[in-house]
Amino acid sequence: MAERTTRRWLDIAVPVALVLGTAASRLPRLSRPDAFVFDEVYYALDAGDIVRRGVERGGVVHPPVSKWLIAGGIRAFGFTAFGWRAAALVCGCLVVLFTYLAARQIVAGHLLPALAGGLVALDGISFTTGRVAMIDVFVAVFVTAAMWFVLMAFRDPTNTRRVTLCQWGVAVSLGLGIATKWNAAFVLGACLVFFLLLHARTAAGERQGRALLKTIVILTVVPAAIYVATYSVWMLKIDKTWIAIQDCKQEQHCSYSIADRFLLLRDDQVRIYDFQRGLKSDNNSNAALAYEWATQNRPSTLFRKTCVPGFEAAPSDLSDHSCDGAAAGDITEIVAVANPVVWFAGLASGVLLLFWAVFRRNVTAMLLLAFLAVQWGPWLLDPISPWKLQDRYAYSFYITPIIPVLALMTTAVLARPAFKWVRPVIAAATVAAFVFYWPIWVGKPMSPDQIQARHYWEAY
Amino acid sequence: MPPARPGRHALGAALVMAVAAGALAACGSATLDRQQQEATSRECISLLDRRATRGNITVEFRLDGDTFDLGRDPTAFYDALRRLRGPDAFPLDASNESDTGRQDVVRRKCSGSDPPTTTTSTTTTSTAVPATTSHG
Numbered sequence: 280m281a282e283r284t285t286r287r288w289l290d291i292a293v294p295v296a297l298v299l300g301t302a303a304s305r306l307p308r309l310s311r312p313d314a315f316v317f318d319e320v321y322y323a324l325d326a327g328d329i330v331r332r333g334v335e336r337g338g339v340v341h342p343p344v345s346k347w348l349i350a351g352g353i354r355a356f357g358f359t360a361f362g363w364r365a366a367a368l369v370c371g372c373l374v375v376l377f378t379y380l381a382a383r384q385i386v387a388g389h390l391l392p393a394l395a396g397g398l399v400a401l402d403g404i405s406f407t408t409g410r411v412a413m414i415d416v417f418v419a420v421f422v423t424a425a426m427w428f429v430l431m432a433f434r435d436p437t438n439t440r441r442v443t444l445c446q447w448g449v450a451v452s453l454g455l456g457i458a459t460k461w462n463a464a465f466v467l468g469a470c471l472v473f474f475l476l477l478h479a480r481t482a483a484g485e486r487q488g489r490a491l492l493k494t495i496v497i498l499t500v501v502p503a504a505i506y507v508a509t510y511s512v513w514m515l516k517i518d519k520t521w522i523a524i525q526d527c528k529q530e531q532h533c534s535y536s537i538a539d540r541f542l543l544l545r546d547d548q549v550r551i552y553d554f555q556r557g558l559k560s561d562n563n564s565n566a567a568l569a570y571e572w573a574t575q576n577r578p579s580t581l582f583r584k585t586c587v588p589g590f591e592a593a594p595s596d597l598s599d600h601s602c603d604g605a606a607a608g609d610i611t612e613i614v615a616v617a618n619p620v621v622w623f624a625g626l627a628s629g630v631l632l633l634f635w636a637v638f639r640r641n642v643t644a645m646l647l648l649a650f651l652a653v654q655w656g657p658w659l660l661d662p663i664s665p666w667k668l669q670d671r672y673a674y675s676f677y678i679t680p681i682i683p684v685l686a687l688m689t690t691a692v693l694a695r696p697a698f699k700w701v702r703p704v705i706a707a708a709t710v711a712a713f714v715f716y717w718p719i720w721v722g723k724p725m726s727p728d729q730i731q732a733r734h735y736w737e738a739y
Numbered sequence: 740m741p742p743a744r745p746g747r748h749a750l751g752a753a754l755v756m757a758v759a760a761g762a763l764a765a766c767g768s769a770t771l772d773r774q775q776q777e778a779t780s781r782e783c784i785s786l787l788d789r790r791a792t793r794g795n796i797t798v799e800f801r802l803d804g805d806t807f808d809l810g811r812d813p814t815a816f817y818d819a820l821r822r823l824r825g826p827d828a829f830p831l832d833a834s835n836e837s838d839t840g841r842q843d844v845v846r847r848k849c850s851g852s853d854p855p856t857t858t859t860s861t862t863t864t865s866t867a868v869p870a871t872t873s874h875g
Contacts, residue, residue: 314778314785320845327775331831338843358774585795590788592813596777597821599785608795 293389294379294396301372301400305410308721309368310360312601316613317581319412323363326350326412330358333512337521339547340554344458344509345414352412363412370420371409375400377423378683384430385643385687386694394693394706398686401713402621406720407581407613408679414460415679421456422466422680425449426650426687429473433642436481439490446474446497454505461555462657462677469653471498473646507544514540522547566672569658573626576736578616578675585610586724605724612730613722615676619735620708625685628692643691650684776826783824783849784817790851791816800851807851824849 315323325335326349335346352365379396386392399405408416428448436442449470456463471494478490517523517540518533526543527533535543567577586602586609601611629651632644658673693702718725719733731737788809790800797810803823809816828848 312785314782320782324775324779327771330771353771358771358778360778584785584789585792587792587795587797587809589791589797589809589813589816593784593788593817594821597781597784597817597825599781599788601785 289389293393294376297379297393297396297400298372298376301375301396301409302368304400305368305371305406308723309364309410310600311603311722312582312584312599312611313360314599314601316411317413317579319363322346322349322414323353323358323412326353326363327358330354332519333516334519340551341414341460342458342506342509342551343513344455345417345460347509348417349412364410367409367412367416370416371405374405374409374416374419374423374679374683377420377427378686381423381427381430381683382687382690384427384434385691391690391694391702394702395683395686395690397706398618398621398625398689398709399683401709402618402682402686403716403720404615404617404676404679405682406618406713407615408676410721411581411613413676415676418456418460418463419680419683421452421459422463422654423683424452425456425466425470426683428452429470429646430643432474433477433646436477442474442477443493443497446494447501449474450497450501451505454502455509457502458506458509462654462680465653465657466650466680467498467502469649471495473649474498510544513547514544517543520547522550566674569655569661569673572655572658572673572675572678574736574739575617575619575622575675576739578614578736581613581615581676582722583610583612601722602724606726608727609724610727610730611722611724612719614719614734615674616716616719616736617675617678617682618709618712618716620705620712621682621685621689624689624705625682628688629685631692632688647684647688647691651681651688654678654681654684772831773826775831776829779829779845780824780826783829783845784820786845786849787820787824787851799854801854802851806854 321338322345325339326346328334328336329343329346329350330353335343348366348370349363352367352369353362356362356365375396378399379392382392382395383389386395405416405419408419425448428445432442432445449467453463453467453470457467474494475491478487478494482490513520517535518527520543522543523535565577565579571577582601584599584601586605586607588607590598590602602609605611629648632641632648635641636644636648655678658677689705692698693705716733717723719730787800787802787807791797791807791809797808799806799808801807805819807816807819829844
């Protein structure tokens with residue numbers, strides 16, 4: 280009885296502590312720099328437009344959900360650095376929570392799931408993207424939620440009611456995920472295959488046919504409906520969109536039926552697709568080819584400034600305050616680079632899981648590897664894939680949704696008794712690396728030598 | 740112990756989200772427009788700050804036909820920037836019919852250019868230029 284009470288208390292206390300700890304570690308210097316970091320110049324301003332007019336003004340290259348979320352923070356806290364970063368902070372904490380909940384589906388107890396959440400909380404990619412108003416942390420929250428639902432369904436495939444609920448959870452999560460960034464569609468495709476295989480194994484006869492059909496409907500129609508629904512405000516306020524303004528000017532056609540609005544939505548989606556197809560970043564030192572993510576050797580610098588004495592003369596309302604308290608010659612920079620312990624332990628665990636997947640037919644290993652493959656693979660295959668016929672450089676922060684997968688892989692390996700002794704080593708090394716690299720994740724001014732000492736990717 | 744009822748959890752979550760959405764809608768700031776102009780101006784001046792330095796030394800740049808040097812007189816530097824790129828330089832209707840949104844207005848107005856003659860200081864070290872954005 281006492282044991283059950285303790286367990287129930289831990290069921291609440293552990294996730295609450297994880298979320299609060301994550302928030303507490305990310306709050307300091309959240310408003311520094313008090314200027315746009317990297318692509319915030321797009322998303323914060325787009326979100327400002329959404330708050331003001333309901334739709335973005337123009338130049339939109341991703342669906343609206345992330346900007347709606349950023350707009351929520353701006354609505355609550357004003358158009359300030361804290362306001363446009365608040366949603367990322369909340370969603371970054373949710374990524375940690377969902378990783379913990381996903382880990383609870385594959386390992387017993389609270390300690391290892393807490394370690395999984397902790398690995399995500401203390402990783403540099405999760406940490407930096409969880410503090411800036413860019414879209415990758417929002418993709419991560421929806422993809423991690425979907426992963427949680429899939430692992431929950433596979434934990435007891437015979438519980439048909441729970442499997443159905445999990446399918447709905449995946450459909451809603453990834454509908455929102457695709458409405459944040461199209462990459463989530465690859466994860467949805469993988470989840471559809473997972474559930475079809477699950478039903479093929481567990482059901483038989485007519486029941487199997489019904490289950491397969493229901494799965495296909497839930498995992499295609501629901502996400503598609505959610506995607507279109509996220510454009511409902513866009514279609515209602517279409518006269519304020521650039522595409523409609525141009526249409527009105529050129530065609531003298533300024534009143535829109537429902538059919539017209541859907542046609543303009545289609546045109547806008549084609550425009551986004553064309554932009555993404557044509558986007559090449561090979562002249563950008565901040566980008567890398569996807570295979571280079573493995574070594575983290577070309578991380579994206581989101582912000583960098585060398586502090587000179589003249590900056591002290593900047594009036595408070597004009598200063599970005601990034602150099603406050605700095606000595607002359609100090610550098611402040613924010614680099615989206617992984618915590619090396621989390622990253623390399625995750626990759627090493629992936630190799631072990633590959634062995635278990637191939638030789639032991641371990642379902643959890645297969646699922647986790649599939650989640651990794653469908654998020655990394657499209658970028659790796661990009662040069663030969665039908666959706667892009669040229670090299671597409673990518674930014675290190677695109678791997679934000681992959682970090683929870685790596686944390687779960689590490690946790691799955693550490694759950695084996697043979698690796699019990701590694702757990703405290705990984706935990707302690709992760710914390711130590713987090714403390715050491717924290718300055719280049721939050722933009723704390725340091726001397727050039729101190730900054731250079733943290734550029735571990737330049738060592739190879 | 741009765742079994743957990745997912746429907747009740749879903750209803751609870753929906754209620755919490757509805758309350759949160761209502762709270763967000765209710766506490767909007769009336770000064771949002773001005774805040775956005777101020778933030779855009781700060782971004783602009785942050786970009787020009789980085790344009791005005793190379794490594795830990797200052798270099799000249801040109802903006803709107805004038806030459807600026809942070810190292811010579813920082814107070815005058817920021818006074819001039821406030822005049823040219825203060826919040827009023829970023830009216831919210833500036834790019835009403837643009838497909839590029841307001842971000843490219845910031846980039847265009849805040850990049851500066853090299854002065855026609857050589858810089859007054861010599862360069863001994865260099866650091867990365869301000870991060871290039873992706874929008875990818």
